[in-house]
Amino acid sequence: MNKMLYHKQMREMDNDNLNRFIGMSLDGPQLLSVWKFCSRGSLNDVIVKGSLTMDSFFIFCLVRDIANIYFGPPLSFYAVMTQPERRKVMYTGRRCQNFFYSFGIICAQLVTRTSPWDLDNRKEDPDEILYMVKKGGHIPMRPSLTVEAEMEISPAFLHLIRDCWTERPSERPTMEMVRTLMRSMNSNRNDNLMDHVFNMLESYASTLESEVEERTKELFEEKKKSDILLYRMLPKWVDPDQLIHFIELRGIY
Numbered sequence: 001m002n003k004m005l006y007h008k009q010m011r012e013m014d015n016d017n018l019n020r021f022i023g024m025s026l027d028g029p030q031l032l033s034v035w036k037f038c039s040r041g042s043l044n045d046v047i048v049k050g051s052l053t054m055d056s057f058f059i060f061c062l063v064r065d066i067a068n069i070y071f072g073p074p075l076s077f078y079a080v081m082t083q084p085e086r087r088k089v090m091y092t093g094r095r096c097q098n099f100f101y102s103f104g105i106i107c108a109q110l111v112t113r114t115s116p117w118d119l120d121n122r123k124e125d126p127d128e129i130l131y132m133v134k135k136g137g138h139i140p141m142r143p144s145l146t147v148e149a150e151m152e153i154s155p156a157f158l159h160l161i162r163d164c165w166t167e168r169p170s171e172r173p174t175m176e177m178v179r180t181l182m183r184s185m186n187s188n189r190n191d192n193l194m195d196h197v198f199n200m201l202e203s204y205a206s207t208l209e210s211e212v213e214e215r216t217k218e219l220f221e222e223k224k225k226s227d228i229l230l231y232r233m234l235p236k237w238v239d240p241d242q243l244i245h246f247i248e249l250r251g252i253y
Contacts, residue, residue, distance in 0.1 A: 007021075007023070007024065011023065019035050019036055019038060019042075020035065020036040021033070021034075021035055021036075022034040022035060022036060043109075043110075044109075044115065047109065047110070047113050047114065047115075054110070054113070055151070055152075055200075056151055056152045056153055056154075057196055058193065058196065058197075059110045059111060059151075059153075060157075060182075060185070061192070061193040061196070062110060063106075063107055063110060063157075063182070064182050065193075066103065066106065067103075067175065067178050067179055067182060068179075100164040100165070100169075100172040100173065100178075101164060101165045101169075101172070103164050103178075104160075104161045104162070104163075104164030104165035105143065105165065107157075107160075107161045107164070108143045108144075108145055108161055109143075111145065111147055111151070111153055111157075111158070111161070112143070112144065112145065112146060112147060113148070116143045117129055117143055118143070118144065129141065136167050137167075140167045142162075142165055145158055145161065145162070154185050156181065156184075156185060157181075157185060160173065160178065160181055164178075
């Protein structure tokens with residue numbers, strides 16, 4: 001009954017900023033969830049295709065928004081994102097600490113710009129990863145946190161991600177701890193994501209303008225070189241300017 005009520009609540013959620021849940025397909029051999037088609041793709045599509053430039057502040061804003069709108073259910077649907085202990089114990093409570101495993105997986109996905117387990121570049125298949133995640137141990141199976149050199153990711157944020165997916169749920173941070181840490185990591189910046197995007201666009205426009213000017217100068221320099229070469233090739237009694245004008249006239253007539 002609780003599951004039916006949960007699905008009913010999901011179907012009733014309708015907002016322009018949310019991907020609408022259509023329902024569940026229970027007739028086939030596999031359970032399928034049906035969602036509204038997103039023409040621009042999901043977060044995973046954006047990361048894999050690299051169609052959007054995401055710097056450290058852009059990633060910070062996404063993570064901050066996820067933390068602010070937290071309401072319980074996991075927010076990612078990629079391979080082996082569900083916390084290991086949830087495979088043994090039913091999910092209980094909207095603010096259960098088990099959620100933070102999923103939160104850490106999403107943060108790792110944003111920071112590394114890859115799928116959580118980067119299945120295309122590792123030898124283990126999904127079943128092996130699933131087994132190792134469930135097995136746990138002293139050094140549990142977790143995604144890689146290799147960050148690109150140009151990304152200025154705070155070490156405190158990486159430490160927070162590791163705390164979120166630690167093996168013992170009781171050792172994971174609370175949402176208030178996450179929000180406090182997020183605020184401390186951005187104490188010197190008050191601009192929001194839209195301001196940051198507009199600043200990026202202005203920077204791109206300025207860079208593009210400078211690049212156009214530079215290429216125009218290069219074009220003039222090449223034209224000068226070609227004119228000098230033309231002067232050297234023609235006899236001294238021939239005026240190159242008149243010759244060029246004569247060729248243009250012949251082209252017209």
